[in-house]
Each structure stands twice: as structure tokens, then as C-alpha cells.
Amino acid sequence: MDEPSAAGREAGDTGDAERCAPGQAETSVIVTRGLTKRYRGGQLAVDGLDLTVPAGSVFGFLGPNGSGKTTTIRMLMGLIEPTAGTAGVLGRPMPRAARAVLPQVGALIEGPALYGFLSGRDNLLRYDAADPTADPRTRRVRVAAALDRVGLTAAAGKKAKAYSLGMKQRLGLAAALLQPRRLLVLDEPTNGLDPQGMREIRTLIRELAADGTTVFLSSHLLDEIEQVCTHAAVMARGRLVTQGAVADLAAGARGRLVVTTPDPAEAARVLKEQGVGDVIADGDRISGEPPARDLAEVNAALVAAGVRVRGFTLVRASLEDAFVALTGEGFDVAG
Numbered sequence: 528m529d530e531p532s533a534a535g536r537e538a539g540d541t542g543d544a545e546r547c548a549p550g551q552a553e554t555s556v557i558v559t560r561g562l563t564k565r566y567r568g569g570q571l572a573v574d575g576l577d578l579t580v581p582a583g584s585v586f587g588f589l590g591p592n593g594s595g596k597t598t599t600i601r602m603l604m605g606l607i608e609p610t611a612g613t614a615g616v617l618g619r620p621m622p623r624a625a626r627a628v629l630p631q632v633g634a635l636i637e638g639p640a641l642y643g644f645l646s647g648r649d650n651l652l653r654y655d656a657a658d659p660t661a662d663p664r665t666r667r668v669r670v671a672a673a674l675d676r677v678g679l680t681a682a683a684g685k686k687a688k689a690y691s692l693g694m695k696q697r698l699g700l701a702a703a704l705l706q707p708r709r710l711l712v713l714d715e716p717t718n719g720l721d722p723q724g725m726r727e728i729r730t731l732i733r734e735l736a737a738d739g740t741t742v743f744l745s746s747h748l749l750d751e752i753e754q755v756c757t758h759a760a761v762m763a764r765g766r767l768v769t770q771g772a773v774a775d776l777a778a779g780a781r782g783r784l785v786v787t788t789p790d791p792a793e794a795a796r797v798l799k800e801q802g803v804g805d806v807i808a809d810g811d812r813i814s815g816e817p818p819a820r821d822l823a824e825v826n827a828a829l830v831a832a833g834v835r836v837r838g839f840t841l842v843r844a845s846l847e848d849a850f851v852a853l854t855g856e857g858f859d860v861a862g
């Protein structure tokens with residue numbers, strides 16, 4: 528339900544963001560404070576989430592299965608009530624301002640609802656017809672453009688029940704793209720797509736971002752987030768682990784030192800002596816966390832100890848390294 532206009536809001540203008548988050552408004556399209564969801568069964572799915580999504584960003588919401596991504600998105604879209612905390616989308620409180628906010632947001636949430644007996648095109652026509660702001664005269668053009676954008680033109684006449692998972696996902700995305708939006712919220716948009724399809728969706732997301740749409744997408748695939756996102760937040764077990772610019776997040780992890788040598792045992796000993804942490808030997812490849820000291824000294828120490836060094840490299844940290852560094856655990860499903 529919308530909030531009353533008596534609250535000092537100008538009728539007809541639903542866009543400006545300064546209303547529920549002064550100071551942050553123009554630059555953030557999603558702001559949550561202490562956002563929490565405990566399901567009826569007692570499961571704490573989202574725990575005190577403070578999320579800030581900058582306008583114009585491609586924001587990756589990253590976390591393993593069960594970490595609370597979909598639950599957060601459902602709260603952002605006003606589909607479920609938070610147990611505690613607040614969620615602001617486009618500067619308005621959710622779920623209270625859902626009626627004003629949702630027309631400006633394209634959303635794809637786990638398993639788009641489709642009529643299996645209708646073709647992909649007819650599903651979109653129906654979807655468009657349900658939007659009271661959509662001009663019926665331009666409906667067919669809009670639907671054709673959306674089908675084209677997601678690469679479904681050739682399959683548009685096929686019944687949706689005969690669609691593959693990836694095709695259904697594309698159709699859900701097409702529905703979110705029927706209207707120009709200020710914000711797109713996509714829950715695992717590449718779920719079920721083959722590598723080629725994933726590439727196409729990534730390109731599409733970049734194009735949308737270039738047009739000025741903020742894109743918020745969830746994923747459990749770290750490299751996908753690295754490839755397409757400017758910013759990211761990392762979730763683990765319902766809690767925010769970190770958020771920020773992707774480049775900064777990866778830079779926060781130091782990368783790993785990798786030494787290749789036919790003398791692995793001796794190399795491991797020397798590296799430990801030199802302050803290299805978490806030394807792991809795998810055949811002739813020894814890796815570890817680089818110490819604070821100059822790596823030239825570490826290399827010299829290896830050589831001085833008679834270790835025959837074939838390779839000595841610092842492997843750039845990925846977002847996955849950052850995740851492991853931050854949580855002390857791998858990117859696995861919470862139990």
C-alpha cells in the first residue's frame with residue numbers, strides 16, 4: 528500500500544530519492560538499515576542487513592545457497608514484511624510505498640510465474656496488459672523489442688511449458704524489460720543458462736547499465752559478479768560480510784604467492800621461516816599468503832637454502848580470495 532500523501536509528499540512524483548534517506552538519496556537507490564527476516568519456523572534468514580546500492584551501479588549480491596539473497600530481494604520488492612529494520616527503494620520505504628515504487632522497478636525473482644499453455648510472446652502480452660501504465664497501442668512493439676533483447680524472437684511462438692529453464696529465465700527477464708526502469712532487480716538472472724547464454728545476459732546487463740539503469744543482481748557465482756559488477760555485497764548465513772566497489776573488495780585480499788620447485792619440502796620450510804602463512808604443498812607447487820616483507824628477500828632466502836626455484840609468482844586475489852579471507856571459510860552452503 529502507498530503511504531498517505533498527507534505525509535508531505537507531492538502527488539504524482541514518485542521518483543526522487545531524498546525522502547527516506549536524507550543525504551544519501553540522490554546517490555543510492557537501495558538503502559536498508561538493520562533489515563532482518565525471521566521466518567515463522569524460526570529460521571533467521573537475514574540478520575541486521577545494512578545495504579547501500581549506489582545509483583548507476585551494477586551491484587552484485589553475492590552469497591552461497593541459503594545465505595539470504597532471495598529473502599532480502601523479496602523484502603526489497605515488498606513481497607514479504609521484514610521482521611525488523613527498514614528497506615528503502617528509490618528513496619521510498621518498502622513495503623509501504625510499493626505501489627509508487629514498483630512501476631519503476633523491473634524484477635526477476637526465482638522462477639518467474641508463467642502460463643505454460645501460452646506462448647512466450649502471449650505471456651509477455653498478458654504481462655504487459657496487467658500494467659495499467661502500459662499503452663495498449665504499442666504493446667506488440669514493446670513485447671517484440673523485449674523478446675529481441677533477450678534472444679527469444681525465434682522461440683516466441685513456442686508454448687512456455689516447452690521452454691527450457693534458460694528460456695524461461697530469458698522470458699522472465701524480458702518481462703522485467705518491457706518498460707524502461709530506473710532499477711532492475713534480478714535474482715540469479717543467469718540461473719539455468721549455458722555459457723553462451725550467460726555471456727549474452729552479461730552483455731545485456733552492461734548495456735542496460737550504460738543506459739543509466741541501476742542493476743541489482745544476486746548470484747552465487749563469484750566470477751560472474753567479478754565480470755559484470757561495479758559493486759558487490761557479500762552475504763554469509765544471513766549477514767553482510769562486506770560491500771563496496773568490486774576492485775576494492777578484491778584488493779582487500781592479498782593474493783597468493785606461488786612457488787614452483789623440484790624441492791617442495793625444503794621450499795615449504797623456508798617459506799614458513801620467511802613468514803609465509805597458510806603454506807600448502809601440491810606436488811611441485813607450493814603456495815601461501817605472502818608476508819609483509821619484500822618478496823625479493825623471500826626469493827633470495829629460497830635460493831640461499833639451495834631450493835631450485837622454477838617459478839615465483841604472486842597470483843592476483845579474486846573476489847573468492849576476498850570472501851575466504853573475510854569469512855575464514857570456503858564458498859559453501861551453510862548447514
Ligand SMILES: Nc1ncnc2c1ncn2[C@@H]1O[C@H](COP(=O)(O)OP(=O)(O)OP(=O)(O)O)[C@@H](O)[C@H]1O
Binds near residue numbers: 596
Ligand atoms: N519461506 C520460508 N520459510 C522458512 N525458511 C525459509 C523460507 N525461505 C527461505 N528460508 C530459509 O532462509 C534461508 C535463506 O534462504 P534464501 O532463499 O533467502 O537464500 P538464497 O541466498 O536466496 O539461496 P539460493 O542461492 O539457494 O537461492 C535458508 O536457510 C532457507 O532455508
Ligand SMILES: [Mg+2]
Binds near residue numbers: 596714
Ligand atoms: Mg535465492
